[in-house]
Amino acid sequence: MSERSFTISVPATSANIGPGFDVVGLSLSLYLTLKVTITPPTQSTPPRPPVLTYTGEGADEVPLDAYKNLTTRVALYLLRCHDIPKFPTNVSIHVDNEIPFGRGLGSSGAAVIAGVLLGNELGQLNLPQTRLLDFALMVERHPDNVTAALVGGFVGSYLRELDQAATEAASVPLSEVLPEYPPDAGEDWGLDPPQPPLGIGHYVRFGWSKSIRAVAIIPRFELSTATAREVLPLEYSRKDLVFNLQRLAVLTTALAQEPPDPELIYEAMKDRIHQPYRKTLIPGLPEVTSRITPETHPGLLGICLSGAGPTILALATDGYEKIAEDARAIFREKGIEVDWKVLTVVGGSSVKKTEV
Ligand SMILES: Nc1ncnc2c1ncn2[C@@H]1O[C@H](COP(=O)(O)OP(=O)(O)O)[C@@H](O)[C@H]1O
Numbered sequence: 118m119s120e121r122s123f124t125i126s127v128p129a130t131s132a133n134i135g136p137g138f139d140v141v142g143l144s145l146s147l148y149l150t151l152k153v154t155i156t157p158p159t160q161s162t163p164p165r166p167p168v169l170t171y172t173g174e175g176a177d178e179v180p181l182d183a184y185k186n187l188t189t190r191v192a193l194y195l196l197r198c199h200d201i202p203k204f205p206t207n208v209s210i211h212v213d214n215e216i217p218f219g220r221g222l223g224s225s226g227a228a229v230i231a232g233v234l235l236g237n238e239l240g241q242l243n244l245p246q247t248r249l250l251d252f253a254l255m256v257e258r259h260p261d262n263v264t265a266a267l268v269g270g271f272v273g274s275y276l277r278e279l280d281q282a283a284t285e286a287a288s289v290p291l292s293e294v295l296p297e298y299p300p301d302a303g304e305d306w307g308l309d310p311p312q313p314p315l316g317i318g319h320y321v322r323f324g325w326s327k328s329i330r331a332v333a334i335i336p337r338f339e340l341s342t343a344t345a346r347e348v349l350p351l352e353y354s355r356k357d358l359v360f361n362l363q364r365l366a367v368l369t370t371a372l373a374q375e376p377p378d379p380e381l382i383y384e385a386m387k388d389r390i391h392q393p394y395r396k397t398l399i400p401g402l403p404e405v406t407s408r409i410t411p412e413t414h415p416g417l418l419g420i421c422l423s424g425a426g427p428t429i430l431a432l433a434t435d436g437y438e439k440i441a442e443d444a445r446a447i448f449r450e451k452g453i454e455v456d457w458k459v460l461t462v463v464g465g466s467s468v469k470k471t472e473v
């Protein structure tokens with residue numbers, strides 16, 4: 118057996134794009150990259166868990182213990198589901214991450230997809246993309262980020278209605294899907310891991326106008342997705358649901374038209390399902406989304422919360438700097454500093470074998 122080496126690359130994502138809560142996602146040009154090397158065991162190299170090194174966003178907080186790190190725990194979940202109880206010996210993983218944590222740019226979705234791809238490679242499982250998505254959806258249970266991160270582009274997805282048995286299989290607590298593996302437990306993890314039902318997630322890729330860029334205005338504070346979901350109601354009025362459905366139906370096609378129509382898109386990126394409830398967690402959100410318009414900022418198409426926030430996503434064909442700097446000024450009035458980046462819509466995740 119010879120040394121194997123490969124690179125996994127997963128893009129950031131922006132979910133929702135206004136009205137498409139838990140439905141649509143967009144893959145963007147910031148990357149989580151894993152460089153992986155597997156050295157064959159020799160008599161003098163005793164088995165060891167993967168060695169993880171990490172640079173970039175989150176480097177000061179991410180666990181480097183392979184049994185605690187989100188990406189490697191997801192990889193181990195895949196391996197265990199295929200009767201492989203532990204990591205192969207002598208795996209080295211260097212992670213470089215450009216996706217900021219807890220900002221609404223899909224860092225956790227990217228970490229989960231990286232883990233699924235890592236498990237698939239480590240176990241040489243050759244799983245099809247649809248099955249990889251099933252595993253990702255057992256961990257991150259809203260499909261918008263993980264689907265866009267895996268397949269790339271502007272994507273809409275839904276979860277298949279499952280029968281009783283499959284619903285139970287897909288509803289197991291996350292702690293059973295991803296236990297915090299004790300490093301000294303050897304191969305004895307106890308319970309068989311819960312297998313994902315087949316074909317949970319389904320998606321379609323929409324068109325995307327090549328002239329549209331995404332300006333990400335990124336506040337310098339973290340907001341966990343879990344916290345930003347806790348403030349949402351469990352029920353909505355028919356009026357609010359119809360408001361969002363009308364806009365989402367228009368938006369998915371409007372963003373593919375050449376040239377894109379700001380009048381149509383600005384209104385179609387409005388939302389009544391999640392943003393109004395999240396404004397308590399993101400000072401400045403209503404002001405930024407209402408004061409920056411296509412009339413005040415030529416080139417702007419529409420503006421919304423990115424994922425669960427706090428990042429603001431402005432879609433535009435021009436005028437990127439003015440949009441971002443004016444958003445910065447509004448956030449500053451609330452005592453919040455931001456960074457901003459102009460991003461492009463990119464393809465999905467890749468795994469490339471590298472020569473050693
Ligand atoms: N590359 C990574 N490696 C390990 N854990 C990660 C990575 N990226 C994100 N995470 C975990 O996901 C958390 C952020 O997830 P979440 O609250 O959903 O925000 P986001 O909007 O960035 O996805 C981080 O605090 C961290 O625990």
Ligand SMILES: N[C@@H](CCOP(=O)(O)O)C(=O)O
Binds near residue numbers: 224424
């Ligand atoms: N639909 C989800 C998307 C969360 O995205 P993230 O990038 O903030 O993790 C939601 O709005 O809760």
